[in-house]
Amino acid sequence: MSQGAGLSFEQAPPFSVPLRFLLTAPLFLAAAGGLVAFHPEALASRWTAPALALTHALTLGFLAMVMLGALMQMLPVVAGATLPAPRALAAITHVGLTLGTLALLAGFLFADALAWLAALGLLATALGVFLVASAAALMRAVASDTVRGIRLAWVGLAATAGLGVALAASRAGWTTLPDVAAAIDAHALVGLLGWVLLLVIAVAYQVVPMFQLTPPYPPRLARWLAAVLAAALLLRAGAILLPPGGVALIDGVLAAGVLVFALATLRLQAQRRRRLADVTLDYWRIAMASLVAAVMAWGAARAWPAWAGHDAYPLLLGVLFLGGFAVSVVNGMLYKIVPFLAWFHLQAQLQARAGSIPTMKEMISQRAMRGQFRLHVAACLLLAGALAWPPLAVPGGVAMAASALWLAANLASAVRRFRAFGGRWA
Amino acid sequence: MKDPAGEIVLDARGLEPPEPMERVLQALALLRPGQTIRLLLHREPFPLYPLLAQRGYGHATRRDADGSYVILIHPLATEAG
Secondary structure, three states: OOOOOOOOHHHOOOOHHHHHHHHHHHHHHHHHHHHHHHOHHHHOOOOOHHHHHHHHHHHHHHHHHHHHHHHHHHHHHHHOOOOOOHHHHHHHHHHHHHHHHHHHHHHHHHOOHHHHHHHHHHHHHHHHHHHHHHHHHHHHOOOOHHHHHHHHHHHHHHHHHHHHHHHHHHHOOOOOOOOHHHHHHHHHHHHHHHHHHHHHHHHHHHHHHHHHOOOOOOHHHHHHHHHHHHHHHHHHHOHHHOOHHHHHHHHHHHHHHHHHHHHHHHHHHHOOOOOOOOHHHHHHHHHHHHHHHHHHHHHHHHHOHHHHOOOHHHHHHHHHHHHHHHHHHHHHHHHHHHHHHHHHHHHHHHOOOOOOOOOHHHOOOHHHHHHHHHHHHHHHHHHHHHHHOHHHHHHHHHHHHHHHHHHHHHHHHHHHHHHHOOOOOO | OOOHHHEEEEEOOOOOOOHHHHHHHHHHHHOOOOOEEEEEEOOOOOOHHHHHHHOOEEEEEEEOOOOOEEEEEEEHHHHHO
16 A cells, blocks of 8 residues: 555645646646647648647646646655755746746747757756756655656656757757757657656556546556556667667557556546546546547558658647647646645645635636536647648637636636635745 | 444545545534544545644544545544543
8 A cells, every 4th residue: 555655745845836837837838729820830740840839838838837846746745755945946947947948939939049048048957957856856755656657757857858958959050969850759759758658657546546536556557567668768769779670569569558558547437436527537538538549540650651651640649649648637637736735725724624715626616627628628629630621720729728728717716715715825 | 432422423435535634624623522533434544644633633543344444533632631
């Protein structure tokens, strides 16, 4: 019973530490939607400047923003791993990631040397400081399947950031890389699977059974899945060193690992104890279905080389993995994390008698969350449809931006309640 | 020493966190002198313990054969006196 045994809120940082990340992230998601609406050519090829800006608005501005903020809350509470100087760490990481991502988007869109310089300095500082601080915490953490998975995801983040810095320096013209295409492939693959997916898997071991009241993940799966995926990624990142058949084999292992995680999660969710409607649960199901669809699109590309060479293929993988899977999981988790923290800090600060403060479920209107969920699903469908029929890109981008702003408003309503009932930041 | 009437039974098995915690705090507000709470739960509520201690309550936890937990909650003053 190592899962959850270390759960202790005495270690929790102040509300403002994670909250600033969680409230900034939806604004980048809205910016990503706006990018698609104003530059629909972002969905024509993954190599256009708007497509690269869009990808980084999603991965750094939304996903990394929430994930780093949530880890600052989660590492002390779940792993018993306190972070050094949490307030200073949050300030540096949040400001650096926010301004650095904006500068990076400007660098991609306007090819401006000053923007590249600012992006490089700010993002390297923000991610570097976070990586060092979290490494110190992760080394002391109480080992569990979740902690082991987060450690592997940490390596994925470090590798993605390192490759990103090298690529940015080469794009700005300060250095030349021996093989830019291989570096870009490794950056994308390690970022999406080694950081985003491994972190989601590690966190799922904890939150799916706890919040969705399912049986635990099978112990052998929880023990090995993240490690097998990490080993396959390591081999794949050094693909140049592999024999010809090796890459196909490793890709097969990665696809099988993704599929195992998605199907195991859907199966657990089908076995949950209480069958009440829950928006976060639906977000997770959409996310897992998107992973399955992404593996199918990948499999189709193995069978039909014409599809593998089509411009729409990597974009469909991107829409399914980033929009359908990663944004969905993170959006769903935001609907648990923010109301829970608002409720938790309120009762802790006020030593409140029950009934005198709202319950966690009352922090955000259930109807508003459900409406925002439907809009998000519509946005994903429109964006996937736009790959086949480009006129759908503009409504898809608008729906994505609107859904992100609705998410921001829903999270803000929980914070307003927290303040209205006398919650303090410190 | 406690008769069953002096006990509030709270079956929070299968409730989503933090509902069990919310219900315990609710029950604490209703607790009269001499009364205790018997909480039934599907997992051990580690985050609850410091909250109870802060508010001046003690607890005794036992794991049942079916894997669920029984947590007896009582005011610390009662135990001392």
